[in-house]
Every structure is written in structure tokens, then in C-alpha cells.
Amino acid sequence: MNSALKILNELLAGLDQRQREVLAGRFGLDKAGKPQTLAALGSRYKVTRERIRQIEVSALERLRERIKGNRAASDVLERGEKLLRDAGGVLKQDALLESLQAAVPGLGMNQLAVLLEASGAFELRAEDRHYRAFYYLDKQSLKNAENFISQWADFLRGKKEHVLSGKYHEHLEDFLRKKGMKPQQAANFLSVSKRVHKNPYGDIGLAEWTEIRPKTIRDKVYVILKKKKEPLHFRLIADLVNQVFLPRNPASAPTVHNELIKDNRFVLVGRGIYALREQGYEPGTAKDVIQRVLRRHGPLKPREVILAVQRERFFKPNTVLVNLQNKSHFLRLSNGTYQVRES
Secondary structure, eight states: OOOHHHHHHHHHTTSOHHHHHHHHHHHTOSTTOOOOOHHHHHHHHTSOHHHHHHHHHHHHHHHHHHHHTOHHHHHHHHHHHHHHHHTTSEEEHHHHHHHHHTTSTTOOHHHHHHHHHHHOSSEEEOOOSSBOOEEESSHHHHHHHHHHHHHHHHHHHTTHHHIIIIIHHHHHHHHHHHHTOOHHHHHHHHHTBSSEEEOTTSOEEETTSTTTSOOSHHHHHHHHHHHHOSOEEHHHHHHHHHHHHOOSSOOOHHHHHHHHHHOTTEEEEETTEEEEGGGTOOOOOHHHHHHHHHHHHOSBOHHHHHHHHHTTOOOOHHHHHHHHTOTTTEEEOTTSOEEEOOO
């Protein structure tokens, strides 16, 4: 079994010393392992960056010819091409490297990079804000992956609530069936994208959704309350934000409380206790809540009013009863029920 070091030494042996040094510097093949710029190498050898570029181009041309005559080097590239074909044309950088390293010990991204730059066997797409670093077989493979990811993202946007209810995999299976695509190929495409993400609760969806990848403290608070489906004290919310999302800078209870106050998605329903407005909780005094309840349900007995109010707010029963006695706002009927006194 040939090692990556042995293969490269054999290939580079056919180059002159300056060509070897420039390639080593440009691709990080030396002990430092860090690729250098044309300018840095030009300064090192006291020549222009254009001269370094010329040396690099001539070295790669020479290396291309030597790869064709080197069975071990050709095997590495052929293995990589086969892995990509079997994967549907695209594989994450670390996945392909791990597979190749089983056959070629010591092969790293820098060693493979110089082989690819010289041979053009397949290519690397560098990591950016939309994609993780990945290898692709050819331009059509790249286009296929990008189109699939874009189409899947568009589909998810139209099914947000359903997807967030736990139907992600169900929708994906149906989507792939209609496209006639194998699940493993789709998995490879999706593995290179940063547009689909899984939150700490295991929910999968678009990274742009607050429920999937909350970025601010208030968005993390929103996710906590939405998953818990019940009002929580702001101190407990702060603890859960830190436990669930493991932020680099832990959120303090006062900071969380401040965010809760400023965002109208949250409703104060008790002393220090908050809930989500979208889950049916509304702001207001005890009088306001009682009025809403009575207008919604019609006349109710005191016990019924208390139970209905406590589904929205954590008022003590006596607080509700005291407010009901306010004849300016509420009218007691002959059957013992109460209704709103209309002006």
C-alpha cells in the first residue's frame, strides 16, 4: 500500500528544485501545512508574484504528465472518481478523504489538492455561507446538486408549518419519489448544503427559519416557549436557553427578561411568567381578560370565569372575583352568571 508521501515524492522527483519548493509552498505540502500566497512566495524568493505563478503553472504541467505514468497516483484519482459516481456526483470533503485514506495512508486535503489541480480529475467547491466544502465530479454534477437543493428549499418554504410538525421525512420521501431520485443521492446532496439544518430538539427544516436556527436570544426564547407549549418563568427560560443551545456566552436571567419585555411575541401571564401570544395568550389587566372571556363565551358563572381566565393568565381566583364585583364593568344576571356591562 503506497502512502501519500511516497506517491508525491515520486511525482515531485521529476521537477526541478524551484518547482518543487513553489508547489510545496502553494499547496501546503511542507511541515507547516499551510498554503501560501503568490505574494508571500515571491517575497521569500525575491521575485515577482507573476514569476511565482509562472513557475507554478509549469510545475503543474510537468506534474500532469508524471501522474499519467504513475500507477499509484492514477489509482488515487480513479478511486475518487468512482466514489463520486457512486454518490451521485457529489461528496463532502471529509467523507471522500476518509474513504481514500483507507487505501492511501497520510492523504490529506493538501496532498489531494495538488493532484487535482494538476490532473483535473474532479474538483473541490470551497466552503462558504451556503455550502460545506465538497468534491464534485464535473460541472453537471455540481449543477444537479445545486438545483436539487434549491428546489427542495423552495418546496419546504411552502410547507413550513407541516414540516415543523414533524413531517419533514414524509415530505422528503414524497419529493424524491416524484423526482425518481435515490435517497442516498439526495442525502449526499443535502449533506453539503447549509440551507437545511436540525435544531437541538431534532426538528429539521430550513436554516433561515427561526424555529430551526435561532440566532438571537429572543429567538431562542421563542423556540423554548414554542416547544414547551406552556408559560414559563423568565429564570427557567434563561436556564433552558443555556442548556438547549449551549451559547458561547451564557444568557443571564435579566437579559432574557429584558428580551421578553421588548418583543410582542411574548405575553406576561403572571409574575415573571411569560407565554407566546400565538398560542392564544393575550396581554391585558384582569379586567381586560375577563371582558374578553365573557364576550367570547357569553354569560358565565364565577367558577367558569375563573377557569377560562386561568387558561390565559395566572390570576388568583380572588383577583378574578374582585374584578367581577366591579359593577361599572360587569353585570350579574338573575341566574348567577356574569356578562360584560356594555356602555
